[in-house]
Amino acid sequence: MTDDDFTVTPYAVQGDVDYERVLDQFGADELTEAERERFPEPLHPLIKRGIFYGGRDVEAYLDAIDEDEQVSIVTGRGPSGPMHIGHVFPLYLAKYLQDRTGAHVYIPISDDEKYFAKDQDFDDIQGWAKDNITEIMAVGFDPEKTRIVVDSADADVIYPWAAKFAKRYTQSTVNATYGDPDNVGLSFYPAVQATHLLLPQLVHGRHRTIVPIAVDQDPHIRLCRDVAAKEDYDVHKPSALLSRFFPQLKGDGGKMSSSDQNPTIYLSDDRETVREKIQTYAFSGGQTSLEEHREKGGDPDVDVAYQLLYYFFEEDDAKVEELAAEYRSGELLTGELKNYAADKVSDFLEQHQERKAALGDFHEEISEYTLTDEERATLTEDLLY
Numbered sequence: 001m002t003d004d005d006f007t008v009t010p011y012a013v014q015g016d017v018d019y020e021r022v023l024d025q026f027g028a029d030e031l032t033e034a035e036r037e038r039f040p041e042p043l044h045p046l047i048k049r050g051i052f053y054g055g056r057d058v059e060a061y062l063d064a065i066d067e068d069e070q071v072s073i074v075t076g077r078g079p080s081g082p083m084h085i086g087h088v089f090p091l092y093l094a095k096y097l098q099d100r101t102g103a104h105v106y107i108p109i110s111d112d113e114k115y116f117a118k119d120q121d122f123d124d125i126q127g128w129a130k131d132n133i134t135e136i137m138a139v140g141f142d143p144e145k146t147r148i149v150v151d152s153a154d155a156d157v158i159y160p161w162a163a164k165f166a167k168r169y170t171q172s173t174v175n176a177t178y179g180d181p182d183n184v185g186l187s188f189y190p191a192v193q194a195t196h197l198l199l200p201q202l203v204h205g206r207h208r209t210i211v212p213i214a215v216d217q218d219p220h221i222r223l224c225r226d227v228a229a230k231e232d233y234d235v236h237k238p239s240a241l242l243s244r245f246f247p248q249l250k251g252d253g254g255k256m257s258s259s260d261q262n263p264t265i266y267l268s269d270d271r272e273t274v275r276e277k278i279q280t281y282a283f284s285g286g287q288t289s290l291e292e293h294r295e296k297g298g299d300p301d302v303d304v305a306y307q308l309l310y311y312f313f314e315e316d317d318a319k320v321e322e323l324a325a326e327y328r329s330g331e332l333l334t335g336e337l338k339n340y341a342a343d344k345v346s347d348f349l350e351q352h353q354e355r356k357a358a359l360g361d362f363h364e365e366i367s368e369y370t371l372t373d374e375e376r377a378t379l380t381e382d383l384l385y
């Protein structure tokens with residue numbers, strides 16, 4: 001990362017990220033047009049319009065879908081705060097793929113990782129885990145085919161595998177990949193995430209799996225693939241589907257994060273709040289005065305309201321093209337574009353919130369998604385008892 005003025009690791013994203021260079025640095029591939037078009041129809045905006053832009057072994061995964069083989073998806077969550085719209089797009093992509101391919105979806109919750117990485121009590125992290133799992137259950141996955149696994153609560157299955165994989169990781173590889181870890185928990189954690197990525201195959205046997213995730217998480221996948229390639233594990237290397245960072249409201253191109261300087265839209269925001277945040281903060285590609293805007297037009301490519309619609313919230317191709325054209329011509333004003341985006345975001349959030357409100361008692365609901373006794377037995381069969 002020496003000749004570039006940006007850094008991307010799972011624990012630090014700094015500078016102006018050159019997305020193509022990151023793939024080079026990591027040794028991942030750009031997602032080709034031909035690959036995009038092979039995803040199940042109708043193509044999801046996240047695939048079609050390129051927020052997912054890179055990957056590893058994507059072809060092998062698409063081949064397995066074409067052959068009607070059982071496939072799986074792994075996409076997880078580190079619970080250290082409330083979830084915003086940037087956190088859920090890999091989950092909604094996973095749901096879209098599950099609906100069309102019958103994929104198993106495994107969703108690991110890395111409460112240990114966040115405890116190691118953040119200045120928060122274990123109890124606080126548990127609270128966020130519960131909150132985030134509730135959001136994840138509101139996505140509407142098929143519980144029969146979806147498993148939520150919590151590192152601490154499911155340690156009986158996670159730990160023995162993580163221990164096996166940890167032996168293959170040297171401290172120097174971990175340091176070189178993630179930067180020097182702050183504590184031994186973070187040194188060990190990559191072996192835990194490797195376990196997550198291999199879980200579907202450890203439960204159901206060797207088959208194709210894919211991990212849709214922001215590109216900063218690719219190092220976890222890379223190291224896991226190295227481990228998977230070693231000796232006695234009868235597994236395929238997990239494929240990866242890598243995304244750019246979801247646009248931040250303020251539009252500086254970095255990772256969407258939550259802090260006072262970086263207002264974001266939370267899954268729990270109501271219509272008024274969404275409208276106010278977008279109107280107040282969304283970086284505009286419009287001109288400063290109405291006359292100038294009418295005359296010169298706006299630039300949708302840097303306009304965050306437009307980007308939200310383009311990448312996720314407006315599925316209709318004709319509509320996004322029309323919005324871009326009208327914005328460029330000056331016919332559509334910034335305030336109008338923002339209102340349109342706010343409506344689309346709110347419509348989406350309201351549906352999510354309705355599903356969330358319909359959930360019952362946490363323990364009952366989560367029991368639909370926990371590993372079955374049989375799956376647990378498969379994962380622990382070589383243990384003493």
Ligand code: TRP
Binds near residue numbers: 010109213
């Ligand atoms: N490490 C991820 C994060 O910090 C969360 C995570 C844990 C994850 N296990 C995973 C993501 C498996 C994808 C696949 O956001």
